[in-house]
Amino acid sequence: MNKTVFFLGKGGVGKTTLSSAFALSLASMGKKVLIASLDPAHNLGDALDIQLTGQAKNAEPNLDALEVDLAYWVDKYLDDSRRQLKSNYSYNVTLNLDSFFNILKYAPGTEEYAVLWAIEDINTRLGPLYDVVVFDTPPTALSLRFLSLPTISGLWVKELSKLRETILSKRQTITRLNPESPVAESCVDKDDDKVYGQLKGIGARLRGLEHLFACESFLSVIVNPDQLSIDEALRIQDELTKLGIPLSAVCINKQGVSDMVWEQNPSLARYPQFTYDFSRGGISTREDLLSIDTGPLADLFLKNTQNPIIERKKK
Amino acid sequence: MPSKLEHWIRSAIKMITQVNREKATGILEFETHELENIFALLVLGGFAGLPSPPSPIAVELLPYMEKELLMLLSRTDLAQDPIGVLASMLEVG
Numbered sequence: 001m002n003k004t005v006f007f008l009g010k011g012g013v014g015k016t017t018l019s020s021a022f023a024l025s026l027a028s029m030g031k032k033v034l035i036a037s038l039d040p041a042h043n044l045g046d047a048l049d050i051q052l053t054g055q056a057k058n059a060e061p062n063l064d065a066l067e068v069d070l071a072y073w074v075d076k077y078l079d080d081s082r083r084q085l086k087s088n089y090s091y092n093v094t095l096n097l098d099s100f101f102n103i104l105k106y107a108p109g110t111e112e113y114a115v116l117w118a119i120e121d122i123n124t125r126l127g128p129l130y131d132v133v134v135f136d137t138p139p140t141a142l143s144l145r146f147l148s149l150p151t152i153s154g155l156w157v158k159e160l161s162k163l164r165e166t167i168l169s170k171r172q173t174i175t176r177l178n179p180e181s182p183v184a185e186s187c188v189d190k191d192d193d194k195v196y197g198q199l200k201g202i203g204a205r206l207r208g209l210e211h212l213f214a215c216e217s218f219l220s221v222i223v224n225p226d227q228l229s230i231d232e233a234l235r236i237q238d239e240l241t242k243l244g245i246p247l248s249a250v251c252i253n254k255q256g257v258s259d260m261v262w263e264q265n266p267s268l269a270r271y272p273q274f275t276y277d278f279s280r281g282g283i284s285t286r287e288d289l290l291s292i293d294t295g296p297l298a299d300l301f302l303k304n305t306q307n308p309i310i311e312r313k314k315k
Numbered sequence: 316m317p318s319k320l321e322h323w324i325r326s327a328i329k330m331i332t333q334v335n336r337e338k339a340t341g342i343l344e345f346e347t348h349e350l351e352n353i354f355a356l357l358v359l360g361g362f363a364g365l366p367s368p369p370s371p372i373a374v375e376l377l378p379y380m381e382k383e384l385l386m387l388l389s390r391t392d393l394a395q396d397p398i399g400v401l402a403s404m405l406e407v408g
Contacts, residue, residue, distance in 0.1 A: 077371070077374075078374070081374045081375060081377065081378055084378035085377060085378040087378075088378050088379065088381060089378070089381045090381070097377070101374075104370060104374060107370040108370070109369040109370055109371060110370065110371060112369075113369065113371040149369070152369075153368060153369055153372055156368035156369070156372060157368070157372065160354070160357060160358065160368065163350065163353070163354050163357070164354060166350060167347060167350045167351055167354060170343060170346065170347040170350065171347060173340075173343060174340045174343050174344055174347065177336060177339055177340045177343075178333075178336040178337060178339065178340040180333065180336070181336075181337075181340055181344060183340075183344055183347060186382070194379040195376055195379045195380060195383075198375060198376055198379055199376070202372060202375055202376075
């Protein structure tokens with residue numbers, strides 16, 4: 001079922017505002033909704049005027065909210081690996097590798113992976129408890145990186161698995177021809193090889209996330225009536241097309257913020273468009289959020305839910 | 316009870332068979348070690364600045380790669396003379 005929603009766009013276009021308004025709108029329709037902020041600089045709690053943590057907290061009848069704690073996910077992941085390493089390795093090797101783990105926290109890609117693990121956890125652990133899960137994403141750069149990671153990392157895992165299979169098959173041949181060879185003491189079977197098993201496990205998780213993004217998600221890009229946010233939305237559209245992730249809607253936020261003559265880009269105009277006027281008084285309370293009419297967008301989403309992307313693709 | 320001669324012949328045949336087996340698998344073993352080394356370099360090369368998968372994948376595989384990691388370190392000793400290793404393998408010179 002298509003029940004996951006992502007709001008993407010340039011920083012400051014109104015992702016948090018519209019995703020909160022959308023979640024509130026669905027909750028008022030009687031859907032059980034979870035809204036989760038993936039932005040390391042969270043402001044979902046500010047928008048909903050409630051103190052949020054990494055645990056889902058009730059914000060409104062039918063609406064729970066959380067702010068993903070990326071530092072927690074990075075630490076948890078590194079601690080799990082460190083513990084596993086200590087139980088498998090001999091003492092002196094563990095001692096030498098310990099310093100690596102201390103710097104890995106800051107290695108490139110770790111934060112993007114932490115976002116993926118958080119999405120996976122929310123989708124598998126919390127997803128079944130809700131009708132809809134709405135993700136308020138970080139600005140474009142980080143969002144595109146975590147959306148593309150399953151595909152890119154999947155390629156690495158596929159190639160490494162192939163190489164591992166070759167190694168195991170050669171070990172098998174050697175063991176058959178010469179049972180006294182030192183190679184015979186190594187693992188020769190795919191089912192027993194822990195590295196191969198681990199690669200298979202990582203591959204399955206990445207494929208699951210790839211499927212979630214490409215076939216089970218409703219992605220909406222938010223733009224403002226200005227060229228910069230449109231240009232960025234076009235880049236998002238390009239990247240998503242390359243990754244095989246379909247875009248479902250375009251939201252034009254802050255319409256009327258200036259008198260400048262503005263025209264939607266034809267490439268973005270082919271998606272369903274939803275317009276939201278600029279609020280001169282600002283959005284400061286939950287009532288202000290409720291006053292944003294995201295009903296038509298919610299209707300499109302619910303229509304999509306009944307006719308998921310995967311089925312539309314098959315047709 | 317087998318005679319001393321029979322025992323000697325059996326041992327000799329066993330030894331010849333084993334030598335032939337070693338010869339038959341020697342190059343394959345060398346190739347396998349090279350592939351294992353390449354695998355370790357691909358996964359863990361990021362730590363030394365080589366192109367590698369995203370470091371979190373390497374970290375997930377690391378706990379199961381002690382043997383490969385030690386081999387990678389020992390291979391650095393042979394890195395100065397790879398042709399020599401290959402020549403001795405092929406019994407050249």
